[in-house]
Amino acid sequence: MKTKYIKRYFYYIILAIGAFIMLIPFLWVFSNSLKTPENVLRIPPQYIPNPLTLENFKIVLKELSFMRYMANSFFVVIMNLIGTVFSSALIGFGFAMFDFKGKKLLFTLMLATLMMPSQVTMIPTYFIWSKAGFLDTYAPLIIPGFLGQATGIFLFHQNYKSMPNVLYESALIDGCNPLGILFRIYFPLSKPTVMTLVILTFIGAWNNTMGPLLYLQTREKYTLTMGLLTLNSSPIAGANMGVRMAGAVITMAPVILVFLFAQKYFVQGNISSGVKG
Amino acid sequence: MKRRLISVLLIMVMAMSLLSGCGPSSGKEETKTTDQSVSGTKEENKTEEEKKEESKPVTLTIGLPGGYDVTSKEIIDGFRAAYPHITLVIDEAPWGDFTKKITTQIAGGNAPDIWFQENAAVLGYGDMGAAEDLMPYIKRDLKLEEYASNLFSAQEGEKVWGVPHGGNPIALAYNKDIFDAANVPYPTDDWTYEDMIEAAKLLTKDTNGDGTTDVYGLLTAGGITDGWFPWINSAGGQALDETKRNAVFNDEKSLKGITEWVNTIHTYKISPSRSTNNELGGTAQMFGNGMGAMMFLQYSLGSAVLNTNFPDLNYDTAKIPLTFDGSERVVPNVSNTWLIFSKAKEDNKEAAWTFLKYYLSADVQKLVAESGSTIPVNKEALAYVDTLQSKPLNKKAYTEGVDVAGVTLDENKCWNEWRTAAQPIFNDIMDGKTDPQTGLNQIKTDVQKILDENFNE
Numbered sequence: 054m055k056t057k058y059i060k061r062y063f064y065y066i067i068l069a070i071g072a073f074i075m076l077i078p079f080l081w082v083f084s085n086s087l088k089t090p091e092n093v094l095r096i097p098p099q100y101i102p103n104p105l106t107l108e109n110f111k112i113v114l115k116e117l118s119f120m121r122y123m124a125n126s127f128f129v130v131i132m133n134l135i136g137t138v139f140s141s142a143l144i145g146f147g148f149a150m151f152d153f154k155g156k157k158l159l160f161t162l163m164l165a166t167l168m169m170p171s172q173v174t175m176i177p178t179y180f181i182w183s184k185a186g187f188l189d190t191y192a193p194l195i196i197p198g199f200l201g202q203a204t205g206i207f208l209f210h211q212n213y214k215s216m217p218n219v220l221y222e223s224a225l226i227d228g229c230n231p232l233g234i235l236f237r238i239y240f241p242l243s244k245p246t247v248m249t250l251v252i253l254t255f256i257g258a259w260n261n262t263m264g265p266l267l268y269l270q271t272r273e274k275y276t277l278t279m280g281l282l283t284l285n286s287s288p289i290a291g292a293n294m295g296v297r298m299a300g301a302v303i304t305m306a307p308v309i310l311v312f313l314f315a316q317k318y319f320v321q322g323n324i325s326s327g328v329k330g
Numbered sequence: 331m332k333r334r335l336i337s338v339l340l341i342m343v344m345a346m347s348l349l350s351g352c353g354p355s356s357g358k359e360e361t362k363t364t365d366q367s368v369s370g371t372k373e374e375n376k377t378e379e380e381k382k383e384e385s386k387p388v389t390l391t392i393g394l395p396g397g398y399d400v401t402s403k404e405i406i407d408g409f410r411a412a413y414p415h416i417t418l419v420i421d422e423a424p425w426g427d428f429t430k431k432i433t434t435q436i437a438g439g440n441a442p443d444i445w446f447q448e449n450a451a452v453l454g455y456g457d458m459g460a461a462e463d464l465m466p467y468i469k470r471d472l473k474l475e476e477y478a479s480n481l482f483s484a485q486e487g488e489k490v491w492g493v494p495h496g497g498n499p500i501a502l503a504y505n506k507d508i509f510d511a512a513n514v515p516y517p518t519d520d521w522t523y524e525d526m527i528e529a530a531k532l533l534t535k536d537t538n539g540d541g542t543t544d545v546y547g548l549l550t551a552g553g554i555t556d557g558w559f560p561w562i563n564s565a566g567g568q569a570l571d572e573t574k575r576n577a578v579f580n581d582e583k584s585l586k587g588i589t590e591w592v593n594t595i596h597t598y599k600i601s602p603s604r605s606t607n608n609e610l611g612g613t614a615q616m617f618g619n620g621m622g623a624m625m626f627l628q629y630s631l632g633s634a635v636l637n638t639n640f641p642d643l644n645y646d647t648a649k650i651p652l653t654f655d656g657s658e659r660v661v662p663n664v665s666n667t668w669l670i671f672s673k674a675k676e677d678n679k680e681a682a683w684t685f686l687k688y689y690l691s692a693d694v695q696k697l698v699a700e701s702g703s704t705i706p707v708n709k710e711a712l713a714y715v716d717t718l719q720s721k722p723l724n725k726k727a728y729t730e731g732v733d734v735a736g737v738t739l740d741e742n743k744c745w746n747e748w749r750t751a752a753q754p755i756f757n758d759i760m761d762g763k764t765d766p767q768t769g770l771n772q773i774k775t776d777v778q779k780i781l782d783e784n785f786n787e
Contacts, residue, residue, distance in 0.1 A: 282424030
């Protein structure tokens with residue numbers, strides 16, 4: 054019994070050390086974001102900011118338009134969430150519940166898109182959006198979400214496949230049509246899958262740098278990740294590491310918060326869909 | 331149920347309409363001014379036909395890496411006012427990531443009509459057929475005596491793939507307080523590398539007597555622009571030959587230069603090791619903190635790092651020293667270069683050249699000078715730089731240096747490839763892990779292989 058406890062505490066200590074090592078870069082960024090310019094690169098380094106200042110955050114939010122970038126990012130992310138979750142649920146439901154000619158082939162092709170590196174499709178995709186006249190708009194960043202996303206479709210497909218058929222059949226007997234069955238019965242029951250997809254989509258859309266870099270041309274439309282990149286050449290932030298660190302904190306914070314609040318569902322979703330996390 | 335479905339669909343429709351509201355015409359920064367008071371240059375000598383042709387409305391897309399942080403908005407607005415028939419569309423991207431964007435745009439056949447990038451990349455575009463040869467335009471419209479020699483930084487043979495957005499040369503920066511305290515005379519323009527080393531020996535101090543150096547006489551850098559490239563030239567050596575297709579590196583003169591570069595750290599002990607340098611934030615940071623008496627300083631670092639982070643630092647600059655034998659001076663100069671997309675429409679190419687003529691004019695080049703981050707190419711504006719009161723006061727160290735002795739960093743279309751291959755070996759030489767002769771032999775072999783692969787297709 055005693056050995057069991059010792060073993061367990063030993064594992065906890067190892068995990069705690071590992072977690073702390075992983076946290077060091079985040080803590081360092083956070084600490085630097087609260088320092089005055091002269092203290093950021095001071096030798097020996099200052100671990101706890103003294104004096105502590107919020108000036109870097111003020112500069113980033115007010116003078117460097119991070120409020121605007123954040124609003125743009127939230128718009129793109131929310132539209133992606135709506136599009137991805139509903140379209141993936143719809144397509145996943147279709148694959149799980151209906152039999153039709155070529156279903157297996159279509160499903161395999163859909164899954165095969167997961168294996169394709171984005172670099173391969175980057176130039177043709179850019180070509181399509183530019184010819185369609187959608188450069189410098191959010192359309193290339195949002196519309197693909199409304200056309201289903203392979204990971205999401207797969208998650209929903211696995212989830213709906215695992216649900217008893219009797220649910221579908223009884224609803225059908227009660228006069229509910231397939232769309233009604235999806236959104237009234239199946240969708241509410243797939244909360245962990247929805248939350249998993251929400252987290253994955255949120256992180257993907259929030260961190261997306263290549264898309265905005267290619268398709269957005271005017272600074273007013275930049276998302277946060279693009280805003281962060283502009284800090285390197287900014288006369289205000291270029292030489293002030295503290296301002297750049299404040300920009301990084303603002304960019305990272307929503308992703309960390311979303312993950313912290315939804316991680317329970319994330320794990321459940323992965324288990325229910327049979328995807329190893 | 332139906333109502334719910336309808337609301338979901340409605341949300342989607344609203345989202346789509348929102349997106350279409352962000353269409354290209356609504357979002358782009360297009361300004362057409364009607365201000366006719368500021369006209370272009372030399373208008374009076376042109377025929378009515380030529381004027382009509384020139385004032386045909388054109389929409390010119392201009393790629394601005396770093397946006398207005400790097401290219402002054404005043405310059406762009408001035409162009410709009412001067413050429414109201416040209417509608418400017420700005421396509422900007424963060425400075426460090428512009429290359430990724432432009433590569434995709436070129437491949438998609440949808441690059442801006444004109445943009446700027448580092449000179450070596452522009453040479454590559456020239457080679458692959460994406461850059462327009464500007465030699466005919468230059469011959470037609472520019473008076474060469476009005477420009478410094480680096481106007482031709484992007485020349486390859488008879489072709490010129492671009493003109494400078496601005497130059498960023500190096501000079502010898504020195505901390506006046508450290509020189510005064512050691513009673514050593516300030517550097518002068520007739521100093522050789524030998525003089526610099528001798529002065530650095532006098533300036534290197536262990537101020538608190540703990541056995542470690544606190545103030546270094548010279549902060550030797552490890553990179554190309556302010557590190558091994560000027561040093562390889564310090565005894566008359568070369569990295570590549572004049573054709574830029576053959577590696578030199580290990581000739582006797584280059585070996586002497588690189589040996590002295592390493593000696594500053596390991597033999598004379600007047601400079602910190604590469605690891606100490608990195609630990610203490612790099613040469614500019616150490617210089618700013620008063621831990622070094624001299625360093626090779628790129629022009630942009632003066633305003634961007636020293637003047638911003640160390641406003642009280644008492645420093646100035648002298649020209650890069652003459653070679654050890656006193657026979658010549660070599661001033662490495664990094665250029666960013668404007669180029670015109672070769673696949674742009676003819677009208678757009680002319681409009682792009684109109685922009686470049688405007689950019690190279692003395693008045694606009696003075697605005698370039700005022701940014702403090704780059705040296706203009708127009709001689710009148712170069713003279714104007716000397717009158718600016720920001721530190722370093724002796725800006726002639728840069729302007730005259732680059733005008734008389736400015737060289738590119740042996741840039742060619744595979745510059746990024748060969749310098750990336752050479753750098754780790756130079757690091758080993760600097761760290762004392764490889765002796766200069768062995769290292770330079772290896773560099774010559776590796777670089778020549780890359781040059782052969784790129785030029786013997």
